[in-house]
Amino acid sequence: MSSEFQQLADKVAQLARLAQSLRDENTELRRNVKALTEDNAQLNQRIDEAYQRVAAVLSELPVAEPEEPAETTEEAA
Template identity: 55%
Template sequence: MSSEFHQLSEKVAQLAALTQSLRRENADLRLNVTALTTEKVDLSRRMEEAHQRIEALLEKLPVAIAATPTTPAINEEETA
């Protein structure tokens, strides 16, 4: 009987230690999720800002000359 009680006591102690370990790990994972969520928001904001800057630059670019129908075609013989 004493041996069974001792084994049960050890298993309870192991379970308590495992529970504490899992709680610490869970707390660490929650901190990581919070940090990664914050980083994701920051990166999304930076991507949107970059997108807006690229759009602004594209609007400033002149229209491509080849796209206008009045531009004469360049003959390969003339450029050689």
């Protein structure tokens, strides 16, 4: 009987260690998610800034007049 209690106590201790290990892993994963979310926000901001700079440069470029399509010899025939 004492052996059964000892086995049960060992299993409970093992389960407690596993639960603590999972809590620690979960905490680390939450930290990683937070850091990656912040990095993602910064990268999105940089993309938006780059988009605005490109749009500003494009707005400064002169607009080309559309050319008349040249007739090909097949169309002329």
